[in-house]
Amino acid sequence: MYEKTLSEQSQALAAGDISSVELTQSYLDRIKQLDADYNSFITVTEELALTQAKKADERRTAGDASALTGIPLAHKDLFCTEGVKTTCGSNILDNFVAPYESTVTRKFREASAVMLGKTNMDEFAMGSSNENSHYGAVKNPWDTKAIPGGSSGGSAACVAARLAAGATGTDTGGSIRQPASHCGITGLKPTYGRVSRYGMIAYASSLDQAGPMAKTAEDCALMLNTMAGFDHRDSTCMDREVPDYTATLNDSLEGMTIGLPKEYFSTGLDAAVEQRIRDAVAEYEKLGATVKEVSLPNLELSIPSYYVIAPAEASTNLSRFDGARFGHRCENPADLMDMYKRSRSEGFGEEVKRRILVGTYALSAGYYDAYYRKAQQIRRMIRDDFMNAFEQCDIIMGPNAPTPAFNIGEKSDDPVAMYLSDIYTLSVNLAGLPGMSVPAGIVEGRPVGLQMIGRHFDEGRLLNAAHRFQQVTDFHKASPFKA
Amino acid sequence: MQWETVIGLEIHVQLATKTKIFSGASTAFGAEPNTQACAVDLGLPGVLPVVNEEAINMALKFGLGVDAEINRVNVFERKNYFYPDLPKGYQTTQLDKPIVGAGHVDITLKDGSTKSIRIHHAHLEEDAGKSLHEDYHGMSGIDLNRAGTPLIEIVTEPDLRNAEEAVAFAKKLHSIVTTLGICDGNMSQGSMRFDVNVSVRPKGQEEFGTRTETKNLNSFKFMEAAILKEVERQIDVLEDGGKIVQETRLYNGDTGEARSMRSKEEANDYRYFPCPDLLPVVIEDSRLEKLRADMPEMPDAKKARFISEFGLSDVDADILSGDQATADFFEAAAKGSDARLASNWVLGEVSRSLNTNEIAIANSPVTAEMLAGLIVRIKDNTISGNIAKKVFEALWNGEGKDADEVIEKKGLKQVTDTGAIEVMIDEVLAANVQQVENYRAAPPEKRGKMIGFFVGQAMKASKGKANPGMVNQILKKKLDS
Numbered sequence: 023m024y025e026k027t028l029s030e031q032s033q034a035l036a037a038g039d040i041s042s043v044e045l046t047q048s049y050l051d052r053i054k055q056l057d058a059d060y061n062s063f064i065t066v067t068e069e070l071a072l073t074q075a076k077k078a079d080e081r082r083t084a085g086d087a088s089a090l091t092g093i094p095l096a097h098k099d100l101f102c103t104e105g106v107k108t109t110c111g112s113n114i115l116d117n118f119v120a121p122y123e124s125t126v127t128r129k130f131r132e133a134s135a136v137m138l139g140k141t142n143m144d145e146f147a148m149g150s151s152n153e154n155s156h157y158g159a160v161k162n163p164w165d166t167k168a169i170p171g172g173s174s175g176g177s178a179a180c181v182a183a184r185l186a187a188g189a190t191g192t193d194t195g196g197s198i199r200q201p202a203s204h205c206g207i208t209g210l211k212p213t214y215g216r217v218s219r220y221g222m223i224a225y226a227s228s229l230d231q232a233g234p235m236a237k238t239a240e241d242c243a244l245m246l247n248t249m250a251g252f253d254h255r256d257s258t259c260m261d262r263e264v265p266d267y268t269a270t271l272n273d274s275l276e277g278m279t280i281g282l283p284k285e286y287f288s289t290g291l292d293a294a295v296e297q298r299i300r301d302a303v304a305e306y307e308k309l310g311a312t313v314k315e316v317s318l319p320n321l322e323l324s325i326p327s328y329y330v331i332a333p334a335e336a337s338t339n340l341s342r343f344d345g346a347r348f349g350h351r352c353e354n355p356a357d358l359m360d361m362y363k364r365s366r367s368e369g370f371g372e373e374v375k376r377r378i379l380v381g382t383y384a385l386s387a388g389y390y391d392a393y394y395r396k397a398q399q400i401r402r403m404i405r406d407d408f409m410n411a412f413e414q415c416d417i418i419m420g421p422n423a424p425t426p427a428f429n430i431g432e433k434s435d436d437p438v439a440m441y442l443s444d445i446y447t448l449s450v451n452l453a454g455l456p457g458m459s460v461p462a463g464i465v466e467g468r469p470v471g472l473q474m475i476g477r478h479f480d481e482g483r484l485l486n487a488a489h490r491f492q493q494v495t496d497f498h499k500a501s502p503f504k505a
Numbered sequence: 506m507q508w509e510t511v512i513g514l515e516i517h518v519q520l521a522t523k524t525k526i527f528s529g530a531s532t533a534f535g536a537e538p539n540t541q542a543c544a545v546d547l548g549l550p551g552v553l554p555v556v557n558e559e560a561i562n563m564a565l566k567f568g569l570g571v572d573a574e575i576n577r578v579n580v581f582e583r584k585n586y587f588y589p590d591l592p593k594g595y596q597t598t599q600l601d602k603p604i605v606g607a608g609h610v611d612i613t614l615k616d617g618s619t620k621s622i623r624i625h626h627a628h629l630e631e632d633a634g635k636s637l638h639e640d641y642h643g644m645s646g647i648d649l650n651r652a653g654t655p656l657i658e659i660v661t662e663p664d665l666r667n668a669e670e671a672v673a674f675a676k677k678l679h680s681i682v683t684t685l686g687i688c689d690g691n692m693s694q695g696s697m698r699f700d701v702n703v704s705v706r707p708k709g710q711e712e713f714g715t716r717t718e719t720k721n722l723n724s725f726k727f728m729e730a731a732i733l734k735e736v737e738r739q740i741d742v743l744e745d746g747g748k749i750v751q752e753t754r755l756y757n758g759d760t761g762e763a764r765s766m767r768s769k770e771e772a773n774d775y776r777y778f779p780c781p782d783l784l785p786v787v788i789e790d791s792r793l794e795k796l797r798a799d800m801p802e803m804p805d806a807k808k809a810r811f812i813s814e815f816g817l818s819d820v821d822a823d824i825l826s827g828d829q830a831t832a833d834f835f836e837a838a839a840k841g842s843d844a845r846l847a848s849n850w851v852l853g854e855v856s857r858s859l860n861t862n863e864i865a866i867a868n869s870p871v872t873a874e875m876l877a878g879l880i881v882r883i884k885d886n887t888i889s890g891n892i893a894k895k896v897f898e899a900l901w902n903g904e905g906k907d908a909d910e911v912i913e914k915k916g917l918k919q920v921t922d923t924g925a926i927e928v929m930i931d932e933v934l935a936a937n938v939q940q941v942e943n944y945r946a947a948p949p950e951k952r953g954k955m956i957g958f959f960v961g962q963a964m965k966a967s968k969g970k971a972n973p974g975m976v977n978q979i980l981k982k983k984l985d986s
Contacts, residue, residue: 102551115550122544124551223550227781256553257783335781338585341594342548346647362587385585385776394778 023048024184025501028241031187032089035082042082042092046075046136049094053138053185059166062180064099064157065107066139078134089244091134096186098177099140100147101127101232102221106137110223111145111155111173114343114350114369124221125253126190126232133248138186142176145371146340147194147225149173150443152201153434154373161430162205163502164468168427171201177235178205182502188236188245192222194229195328196422196447199459202235203422203471206461206500208488209235210242213479214454215260217246218253224339226332227258229451238498239460239488243267246481262479270482271489276310278487281415285321286446292425295470298463299421302472302491306419309490316411316418323400324449329441330384330397331452336374337381343369376437405453408475417487418475421446422459426468446473456481460488461497469500506744507708510736511716512665515700516678518657518688519632520563526631526655527554527597534694538648542634546653548592553782556581560655561786563687564604564629565796567657570685570803571624573608575793581629581783585776589647590634598658600777603628604786605657610681611805612673613823622674623662630656657687663702663713668732672725675699676827680804684829692723699728703735705743714739715749719756719763727758734763807832815844821852830866837873842880850876854897871900879908892917892969920971923979926963929971930979933962944984956980 023031023045034040050068057063071094078092097103100110102120109115123131130137144154152160152175160175162168163183170179174191178201181189191198193211202209210233217232224230234245247268252261280303287296303313345351345365352368355361370378384393411418423443433440450457455478459471472491476484492498525532528545545552568575580602583595605627611619634649659678665671679697682688689696704716719735722728734756739749752768779785802810804826811822811832825835825848834855839847855876859866879896882888888896888908896911905911912918920926934941937959944955956977963976 100551102549108550110550118550120549120551122549122552220553221551224782255555257555258553258781334778338583338595338776338778341585341587342550342592344587344594346589347547347592348549358589382776385778387774387776390776390778 024052025503027237028093028187028244029089029238031093032244035092036087042075042078042094042136043072045092046071046094046138049138049186056183057180057185060161060163060170060179060183060185061158062142062160062170062176062183062185063096063139064109064111064142064155064176067106067137070106071136071138074131074134074136078136081134088133088248090130090248092136093187094136094138095130095245096138096141096177096180096189097127097130098143098174098189098191100143100192100223101190102223103127103137103140106140108140108223109156110147111143111157112369112371112374113156114366115223116156116350118349120221122221125218125255126222126249128221129248129251130190135248141174141180141189144173144175144197145374146223146336147173147192147197147230148336148373148377150196150200150440151428151430151433152176153430154371156371159430162427162468164206165427167429168468169204169430171204171423171427173197173201174209174235175201178202178207178209181205181207181235181237184501184503188234188241190232190245190249191235192230192232193447193451193457194225194231194332195451196444198233198235199422199447199457199471199473200444202459203473204427204469206464206469206471206497206502207235207237208239208242208458208460208492208498209233210246210458210481210484211450211456212246212250212481213456214451215258216456216479216481217249218251218256218259220253220255220259224335226335227339228335229328229332231451238492239458239485240268240271240492242458243271243485243489246485250481260479265482267482267485270486273486274310275306275487275490278306278311278417279415280306280311280313281316281411281418282313283316283318283321283411283418283420285318286420290424290445291421292465294465295421295423295425298465298470299419299472302460302462302495303419305491305495306487309494314415316414318404318407318411318449320400320403320407321445321449324404324452325441325445327397327400327404328444328448328452329380330393331401333377333381334384334394334397335381337378337385340370340374340378345369373437401452404449408449408453408455412477416477417483420473420475422471422473423447426465426470450475454478456484458484458488460491461500463497464500508705508740509708509710510667511663511704511706511713512667512671512732513663513702513716514659514661514665514671514674515702516659516675517698517700518567518659518682519696520560520655520657520687521689522557522559522563522655524557525653526557526560526629528653530653532654534691536650538637538646538650540650542649542652546592546649548594554597554780556783556786557655560629561604562796563655563685564627564657565788565793566685566687566800567627567659567682568605568608569793569797569800570681571605571608571610573624573627574606575788576602576604576606577788578602578785579604579788580785581780582777583780586773588633589645590636590649590652592634592649592652596631596633597780597783598630599628602785604788610674610677612670612677614670614673617819620664620670622664625660625662627657627659630658632656668729668736671701671732672729675725675728677804680827680829684801684804684807684832686801686829695723698723701728701732701735703732703739704749705736705739715751717749717752717754719754720766722756722758724758727756730758730761731756731763734761738763801829815839815848817844817848821848824852828866834866834869834873838876838880840877842877843884846880846883847876850880854894858901870903871897875900875907882908882912886919886921886972888912888917888919889969889973892919917970920967921975923975926967926971926975926979929966930959930963930976930983933959933966934983937962941984952984956984959984
């Protein structure tokens, strides 16, 4: 059953072929058996999961079920979950149990989806390799020498390792798409404002967005149907109707124009990765789409712009972790300053400290105009580039990352090299657009994903395009256990 | 050398919203520590702010009340610093694009002239919590009930030239915000706090001197004393050949002492930037129109109306219009009675009794309706002005539900029966033969004063109940005949 898609499991539950308790138990057994190899979970909520599964079965029996009722999911450990530890991958929140539920996990609870546990992640979602977790690196199920990608590495790995039917992730600069790409699963970063950020521990507020990670586009559509929508608790969440994303999955792609940004295919892109992308695009042409070259002239500027804006926001978002009210406090502080300094020094990891310092510097008096304001101007230019491109095409395609997953430890001493690997994904967050990663093949035993970028609130078209692709290809069916 | 003082004020006004500026927690004063702070106020990870629209409306009303420009697109920013009573590590405030732009408030000076004080801007922000340093043996307690309470910070141009003007301005501002109903005006509970920026310069010099800021003055009295003290200190320093250091100072109202808190060199870098959790606030025309239509009569307009409608003096109208509760009380008392008498009573007996007993006019045991009933009885000669004071006292002490009941119960009705008064006067004259002779021997211009003695005797004999006008009239007739 674990090789089946979320949608197939949902049908099996509806048909009574399996109960949610059975399904949940089988995943819990797998986690116990296998996760020591991948380290994809920080917390497994076995008891809670079985209680929820039982309730879900009762709902099904009562005829009060949605597609997700009884489906075992995993949540990235930055969604606050009432009564269950939420660590954000950080020592500073090692003991934090939120007294409230995030909107995203609440919506899944209300649909009676089952929570298997909380997934490992780069500390405070800062990272592209999942090596920055206080709870240890996550390993790629395709090759445990490789990184799974980050920061939603635990979510991507647990879906790829068939330890959950689907998982939530968050994407600030590619944190859903890049690990989905590296782990051979499907992941969607919705439009900024499509999904509520309430209860999601913030990294960079103007870029963070939660989204689904699963085997297929159809599964992502089912999850997004539950996640998306207005929330009065989040001022940046848009009050817009949520379409049924499954209703348009099979729409024809005849007449759709695909834009290929020439900057996505310039130097730095691995030739084998490029080939997989070009092959995928050719598949779309067969489905009736036409292809056009477009340009995103300021693409290169997205890295410096992102690495000013995100750390700037992070530096103040993370100020609340000061040892005063919750989380880690150092032992026997001499005075107030000592408490702040030592609690934060002990609580935060290297990458988080690095970004706090960069962000603090970028916002400081005398540097604000040179860095932060300039970065915002570039952000506007990048958005305009996309708007211009979308006048000529309906959807933009390209790679998620320049190479397949690299090895654990390979770039951890070179943060700048690590930052550069995010070039294809960052700009989408800066522009607030929806983006997606769809499995498109294997290079040297490691998966490669096709990135698709849509217009604002055009998730339906992305899911449609991905689904049609998955109807005619088998890349999404590849499993580390079948290979 | 002749010195000139330059003063600018920053005033924190706590808005009278029911809930906090970014959360649904209550803003009520005086609750047990940390019982009115929700997850948002505590800055727990993952929570997000949502703007309280009522706080925006109140800030807009202030803008309309001081003829200010309204910034149609205003932006919340984060001011970053670490302090235990600041849960998020930043205060959400407005810097570059505050909601209220330039405006002005006119004050009346002692000589009766008017001076316009320019408002630089007013911005919305959240209050911080409170640190409690007593009772914790080397530790500090934190009460976050106040965290997230909505404030507007009003910043003036340096247009004030002495403590007296500053106080007049502060009082005027108090009357504006209470009239608008956007602040309860309770200064002892911190609803209005004043920071004063003071500098001195040689008279005639255009350039400003170095200023100091004295923070958190919460009464007009402390504000005046702090300014006077600081001006004196600065002049002393300068005349001794010293230099003023730009610094933040604290004034202790209880001891009257002031001290330096921190100098500018130690000032924080607050790293302001637009809060990404809050969208810019866009003010639509329709919203402003609706607020404009609901604006109460402002103190200046009210004062003008009191003068034209009720014929009050400038000074009386100024005081009565200066506070919404007082103005309302006066108008209710004047209604159906007599405005001039009502004015005298409100400024006289009512104010005196309230002050002595430290009661707010809204809680006066003698209501405006009761006062109106009393004034009606003065007007229709049922009681004299003197007796009326006794009736007022009885009403204040709860000895009757209205003036009529007190007059009836205590038998205070004025004697207006001519025959009865004549009998009384005859008795007084018979008992004071010598004084009558003296009176009649005196030249007419001295008689006016001498008659007072007989009036007094007659009133005493009537236990104050005789109509003084009639007593006077009958006495004159009998003595002069």
